[in-house]
Amino acid sequence: MNTLTDLPDLDHRHALFLDFDGTLAPLQDDASTVKLPDGIAEELTRLKDALGGALIIISGRDVRDLSSRVPNTLWRAGTHGLEICAPGESPEDTRSAAPATLTALAETAIAGLDHVHAETKGEVIAFHYRLNPEAAPTLQARLEAGLANIDGYKLQAGKMIFEAKPAGANKGKAVEKLLVLAALEDRMPVMVGDDTTDEDAFDVVNRLGGVSIKVGKGETRATYRLEGPEAVADWIKRQGRK
Numbered sequence: 001m002n003t004l005t006d007l008p009d010l011d012h013r014h015a016l017f018l019d020f021d022g023t024l025a026p027l028q029d030d031a032s033t034v035k036l037p038d039g040i041a042e043e044l045t046r047l048k049d050a051l052g053g054a055l056i057i058i059s060g061r062d063v064r065d066l067s068s069r070v071p072n073t074l075w076r077a078g079t080h081g082l083e084i085c086a087p088g089e090s091p092e093d094t095r096s097a098a099p100a101t102l103t104a105l106a107e108t109a110i111a112g113l114d115h116v117h118a119e120t121k122g123e124v125i126a127f128h129y130r131l132n133p134e135a136a137p138t139l140q141a142r143l144e145a146g147l148a149n150i151d152g153y154k155l156q157a158g159k160m161i162f163e164a165k166p167a168g169a170n171k172g173k174a175v176e177k178l179l180v181l182a183a184l185e186d187r188m189p190v191m192v193g194d195d196t197t198d199e200d201a202f203d204v205v206n207r208l209g210g211v212s213i214k215v216g217k218g219e220t221r222a223t224y225r226l227e228g229p230e231a232v233a234d235w236i237k238r239q240g241r242k
Ligand SMILES: O=P(O)(O)OC[C@H]1O[C@H](O[C@H]2O[C@H](CO)[C@@H](O)[C@H](O)[C@H]2O)[C@H](O)[C@@H](O)[C@@H]1O
Pocket: 019, 020, 021, 022, 023, 026, 027, 028, 029, 030, 031, 032, 034, 058, 059, 060, 061, 062, 119, 126, 128, 130, 158, 159, 160, 161, 195, 197
């Protein structure tokens, strides 16, 4: 693992991908209360300008939800890249739905499990158990059994969450897609994230010769580490003010 002092300074040669929950915003029990820390929206805008627009927020959240929490002057990729908004663009009103079999599974999987809830994000359904961690093994077993009968869907475990996702909902694929969409193919990708879904993006960024930065503790395939959202905020401030 490289040290913080080795982190390259960002400039017009880089395209910066930033995860939202756990990276820009500290984790909370209630996902609906999460917001950017004070002053960070302005710092993100400043850094976006310094990078000639090449700053993308890439999240597991629905792009409508994400767009209500970050400036819409930034690129935003929601549901792990399934839906993308360019700077200034508003999310569409409609979105693709999860298959009926998955919607039915979502109900049976959480039945009888206190304080566990399902969050439907179009084709992806997330299952939150932060308020009842003991429910995780039962929830996981039910979801794995059910998903075995749903074509194209897989379960991915994250921080106090299981997500039932189609193959296209993958931050690695999203990074590749965004580099083309935003005409940033010539730039070196830099990915900052804290959770398992960010590891998919780290793999792609590492393969492309970019910079991968894990936020917080835990095993990772990233090559750098920042301690937590506060350290990320400090780094963003420094990079935008060079
Ligand atoms: O890719 P991200 O931007 O990191 O989004 C990942 C998931 O974030 C949210 O869940 C996580 O944050 C919640 C609020 O802090 C926390 O309560 C939960 O335990 C975390 O897993 C969001 O609700 C999900 O939809 C995202 O997929």
